[in-house]
Amino acid sequence: MVLLFLRFLFRKLRFFGSSCLSHKPEGEYHEKQSDECKIKTRLQKSLDSIKDSLGNSCDVKTHTFKFGPEKRFSGAIVFIDGLVSSSTITESILRPIVSWQPIYKLGFSEDELADLVSGELLCAGEVTKVSLLSELTLGCLSGDTAILLDGCPFGLVVSTKGWEKRNVTEPQAETVVRGPREGFTENLRTNTALVRRKLKSENLRVENLIVGRNTQTDICIMYLDGIADPKVIETVKYRISGLDVDSILESGYIEEYIEDAPFSPFATVGYTEKPDVVAARLLEGRVGIVVDGTPIVLTVPMLFIENFQTTEDYYTRPLYASLVRILRFIGYLITVFLPAIYIALINFHQELIPTTLLFTIANAREGTPFPALLEMMIMIFAFEILREAGIRLPRPVGQAISIVGALVMGDAAVSAGLVGAPILITVAITSVAGFLVPAQNDSASLLRLIMMLLASFAGWYGVSMGFLAVLLYIGSLDSFGTSYFDGFAWSTNLQDSIVRMPLWSMVRRPKDIARNNLVRRRFFIPPLRPHSHDDNDDSEREG
Amino acid sequence: MLVLLLVFALIALIDFGPLVRKKSRRGMIGFLTLFTPALILAILLRNKSEVPSLLQAVDNFFKALGFSY
Amino acid sequence: MRVDKGLITGNQFMFSIICFIQSSSLLTSFLTSVTLQDSWLIVIFGAIFFIPVIFIYREIMLLFPDKNLIQILDEVYGPILGKVFGIIYIWFFLSLTSLNVLDLGDFTKLTIMHETPSVVLMIMCVLVASIAVRHGIGLVTKYSTFFSVTVSCLLIISVLLLLNQIKLENFLPILSLPFKKYVQGTHLITTIPFGELLVFLMIHPSVKLNRKQATKYLFWGFGLGTVSILVVLCQNIAVLGNMLDMFALPTLVTLRLINLGEALSRMEVLFSVILIMLLFFKISVLYYVSVLAVSQMFNTNQLRYLSLAAGALIVCYALTLYPSPVEHAESAKNITPFVWTPIEFLIPLLTLILGKFKKRKQLKEA
Numbered sequence: 001m002v003l004l005f006l007r008f009l010f011r012k013l014r015f016f017g018s019s020c021l022s023h024k025p026e027g028e029y030h031e032k033q034s035d036e037c038k039i040k041t042r043l044q045k046s047l048d049s050i051k052d053s054l055g056n057s058c059d060v061k062t063h064t065f066k067f068g069p070e071k072r073f074s075g076a077i078v079f080i081d082g083l084v085s086s087s088t089i090t091e092s093i094l095r096p097i098v099s100w101q102p103i104y105k106l107g108f109s110e111d112e113l114a115d116l117v118s119g120e121l122l123c124a125g126e127v128t129k130v131s132l133l134s135e136l137t138l139g140c141l142s143g144d145t146a147i148l149l150d151g152c153p154f155g156l157v158v159s160t161k162g163w164e165k166r167n168v169t170e171p172q173a174e175t176v177v178r179g180p181r182e183g184f185t186e187n188l189r190t191n192t193a194l195v196r197r198k199l200k201s202e203n204l205r206v207e208n209l210i211v212g213r214n215t216q217t218d219i220c221i222m223y224l225d226g227i228a229d230p231k232v233i234e235t236v237k238y239r240i241s242g243l244d245v246d247s248i249l250e251s252g253y254i255e256e257y258i259e260d261a262p263f264s265p266f267a268t269v270g271y272t273e274k275p276d277v278v279a280a281r282l283l284e285g286r287v288g289i290v291v292d293g294t295p296i297v298l299t300v301p302m303l304f305i306e307n308f309q310t311t312e313d314y315y316t317r318p319l320y321a322s323l324v325r326i327l328r329f330i331g332y333l334i335t336v337f338l339p340a341i342y343i344a345l346i347n348f349h350q351e352l353i354p355t356t357l358l359f360t361i362a363n364a365r366e367g368t369p370f371p372a373l374l375e376m377m378i379m380i381f382a383f384e385i386l387r388e389a390g391i392r393l394p395r396p397v398g399q400a401i402s403i404v405g406a407l408v409m410g411d412a413a414v415s416a417g418l419v420g421a422p423i424l425i426t427v428a429i430t431s432v433a434g435f436l437v438p439a440q441n442d443s444a445s446l447l448r449l450i451m452m453l454l455a456s457f458a459g460w461y462g463v464s465m466g467f468l469a470v471l472l473y474i475g476s477l478d479s480f481g482t483s484y485f486d487g488f489a490w491s492t493n494l495q496d497s498i499v500r501m502p503l504w505s506m507v508r509r510p511k512d513i514a515r516n517n518l519v520r521r522r523f524f525i526p527p528l529r530p531h532s533h534d535d536n537d538d539s540e541r542e543g
Numbered sequence: 544m545l546v547l548l549l550v551f552a553l554i555a556l557i558d559f560g561p562l563v564r565k566k567s568r569r570g571m572i573g574f575l576t577l578f579t580p581a582l583i584l585a586i587l588l589r590n591k592s593e594v595p596s597l598l599q600a601v602d603n604f605f606k607a608l609g610f611s612y
Numbered sequence: 613m614r615v616d617k618g619l620i621t622g623n624q625f626m627f628s629i630i631c632f633i634q635s636s637s638l639l640t641s642f643l644t645s646v647t648l649q650d651s652w653l654i655v656i657f658g659a660i661f662f663i664p665v666i667f668i669y670r671e672i673m674l675l676f677p678d679k680n681l682i683q684i685l686d687e688v689y690g691p692i693l694g695k696v697f698g699i700i701y702i703w704f705f706l707s708l709t710s711l712n713v714l715d716l717g718d719f720t721k722l723t724i725m726h727e728t729p730s731v732v733l734m735i736m737c738v739l740v741a742s743i744a745v746r747h748g749i750g751l752v753t754k755y756s757t758f759f760s761v762t763v764s765c766l767l768i769i770s771v772l773l774l775l776n777q778i779k780l781e782n783f784l785p786i787l788s789l790p791f792k793k794y795v796q797g798t799h800l801i802t803t804i805p806f807g808e809l810l811v812f813l814m815i816h817p818s819v820k821l822n823r824k825q826a827t828k829y830l831f832w833g834f835g836l837g838t839v840s841i842l843v844v845l846c847q848n849i850a851v852l853g854n855m856l857d858m859f860a861l862p863t864l865v866t867l868r869l870i871n872l873g874e875a876l877s878r879m880e881v882l883f884s885v886i887l888i889m890l891l892f893f894k895i896s897v898l899y900y901v902s903v904l905a906v907s908q909m910f911n912t913n914q915l916r917y918l919s920l921a922a923g924a925l926i927v928c929y930a931l932t933l934y935p936s937p938v939e940h941a942e943s944a945k946n947i948t949p950f951v952w953t954p955i956e957f958l959i960p961l962l963t964l965i966l967g968k969f970k971k972r973k974q975l976k977e978a
Binding site: 561570 | 703792796906907910911912914917918919922925927928929931932933935945946950951
């Protein structure tokens with residue numbers, strides 16, 4: 001029986017493994033092409049095919065018109081209401097075509113009608129000539145207008161995108177005190193434009209890919225040619241274009257499909273919502289992935305140290321920035337290790353606690369029923385509930401719930417005798433310290449739990465072994481060819497790790513990422529002091 | 544005893560399996576030369592029987608030769 | 613055939629050497645029980661006597677830049693004798709690892725975890741070290757800088773905190789012990805902390821060094837490590853004085869004596885932090901070297917899959933080595949230097965001479 005069950009399990013796992021790994025090439029879908037998919041020369045037939053494939057939806061609008069000398073030619077436009085800006089359609093497409101009055105003799109075939117319309121009549125900047133119905137439909141769904149001409153096997157797709165979109169505002173998750181406050185929006189072109197505004201370099205490349213069967217999401221890969229590693233660019237393009245997925249709704253989907261360590265609690269693909277962060281990372285040789293429909297932009301390769309770096313570090317003075325960075329490290333260590341250290345001290349190493357504190361803690365633990373590990377886990381669980389509820393609850397109720405949370409899970413729990421006050425303080429410090437490095441909240445929660453279990457098993461030794469195991473695990477991770485954590489090795493990368501050395505000292509780019517083009521600044525000199533004018537004045541007065 | 548055998552079975556499963564899959568004969572021999580003494584020593588230690596220490600035997604040999612302070 | 617294709621930088625090599633030697637600075641009781649207050653002189657003498665041995669190691673490294681020790685033995689001594697020496701060295705590496713694991717288990721149980729059986733502590737350490745071994749040598753040497761710099765800072769802090777208890781007259785009388793003790797002490801320090809640098813001959817194929825760089829990294833590493841031992845020993849002698857040979861862990865006792873104001877006392881947690889970090893590093897490197905030697909002997913590159921079995925063997929072997937820490941210290945003082953001397957000094961010297969001879973013959977034929 002057991003063997004049968006094991007065999008069944010083994011077969012299921014093998015099936016899952018093989019189906020996840022198989023990448024069907026995109027070409028398989030396009031094998032369905034046949035003559036049926038080409039644009040028909042009869043206008044009515046083409047229009048009917050388009051309306052059929054879009055299912056006669058009520059927001060698909062068509063308009064037929066006649067134009068040309070003696071209104072000989074007929075054409076039609078197809079667009080989807082809500083995605084287009086009607087003024088552009090009227091001004092750029094309909095008016096020039098319909099009011100065309102040629103005064104010279106025409107001698108061309110109907111095949112060249114499309115070229116004539118696009119080359120001489122339309123007043124739009126982005127016109128594409130297509131021959132397949134599917135491309136016309138894709139254009140309509142993207143907010144462009146499709147123009148069909150009777151008798152011509154080609155159609156035109158004109159860009160008339162004009163939907164409602166969000167303004168460029170300050171991102172709520174990444175606020176700064178000093179620095180630019182622009183954040184990305186859900187529109188792909190706005191996002192690439194925001195990055196281009198920061199990097200006015202000819203070497204900035206933007207390459208397009210389309211992924212997702214039902215969403216047909218546009219994805220742009222941005223990098224600085226000459227600084228970024230070509231192997232990383234190749235890997236990114238290979239991994240994204242080889243995806244066979246149903247939908248890409250957010251860049252998080254792309255992150256999960258292309259990352260190097262899918263089961264790791266640490267993210268090996270970085271993300272951000274601000275253009276100056278992306279620009280800084282591109283300048284160091286990374287590759288940016290912009291996904292349409294989300295303001296979150298991915299950057300690869302990512303290093304562990306990036307979790308502790310914010311752009312504000314580089315805009316404020318180096319000494320203060322170094323202190324704040326050290327504070328962030330300490331905060332991360334506190335949030336992962338403080339509950340474990342507390343449990344280890346209480347259970348195993350009571351002699352390390354100062355005597356007066358020991359009496360207070362013993363007093364507090366006298367009336368509580370649970371062992372230290374269980375108390376700590378209950379309180380951390382309660383705090384996680386509070387945090388998640390705080391993100392999801394609607395604003396009107398927020399005030400009441402936060403008071404209930406603070407009072408109940410704080411004061412009342414202690415007075416009821418469920419937990420002791422020292423545990424509460426430990427959990428409070430842990431949770432608040434966790435927000436110093438908000439991007440690592442998920443990994444910190446997981447590690448915190450493991451450390452607590454190790455501490456209750458083997459005290460301080462268990463915590464040390466856990467720390468070493470985590471260190472080794474982080475060191476063994478790889479992000480797109482670069483090692484994730486270099487262990488604070490003795491190299492020039494140390495200038496920007498625990499402390500932030502002044503900008504004039506960062507002469508080289510990080511060697512692991514920008515392998516070819518290392519020189520950032522040509523000279524290592526501090527800012528020059530201006531000529532002191534006192535000597536000159538004295539000599540002038542005397543002379 | 545059961546825990547000990549379980550742990551050794553786990554080690555064999557994790558490490559010996561891939562070696563068999565790769566059909567690496569030398570790897571399998573190397574694994575067995577490390578695994579069998581460990582298993583035998585572990586069972587002997589579990590039964591609290593006196594295992595003679597190799598290092599102490601070498602020490603006594605050197606002492607007999609006169610090399611000691 | 614390169615079993616491990618990882619690469620280390622020269623800096624990591626140097627810091628690994630420093631970590632290795634620093635880890636012996638905490639467990640110097642076998643040395644201080646022999647030459648009480650003159651132990652610092654012994655360290656200096658030992659360092660001077662060890663310099664020619666470093667030259668020997670450097671020459672071997674430069675003569676065979678792409679081969680680790682087992683391959684060198686095979687090449688120089690021929691297939692049969694090379695394999696015999698290889699087996700001796702595999703036994704040596706396994707014994708060193710087991711001795712260090714035994715040290716870690718016993719001393720951790722003695723200082724911080726009083727009630728846990730030391731088997732559990734040893735198994736935990738070997739389990740975590742096997743993560744490092746599975747991913748190659750680059751992983752654990754990556755952290756050598758971090759470990760050695762942290763430990764150095766902690767040692768300096770501890771010296772500063774003990775300044776009010778240092779009594780310089782504890783160094784007297786100088787050079788008043790019988791001559792045999794000095795010989796024993798120097799022999800001890802050259803074989804046990806310093807001689808273990810032999811294991812770096814197994815790792816050097818991963819480091820690409822020319823003559824100048826090899827000299828620089830070897831000597832700087834050795835020098836800074838020796839300075840560490842010297843500082844710790846001087847601190848222990850100066851604070852403890854006559855009581856030095858009473859304790860199994862003199863550094864622990866000096867850290868316990870820190871008393872600066874009311875708040876800073878009972879800093880033995882510092883000791884356990886340093887001990888665990890350094891001994892873990894040393895065990896990882898030795899564990900890796902043992903598994904590398906075994907896989908090289910059987911000429912296979914499946915290093916990853918031999919690691920857990922080797923770990924089990926190391927723990928079980930460690931439990932059989934000595935019945936108690938007392939016998940461990942006793943034999944370490946008296947007999948172990950003689951056992952390690954042929955392995956660490958004589959065979960490498962012979963290998964170097966024969967190796968140079970063979971290379972010259974090869975050059976003449978070519």
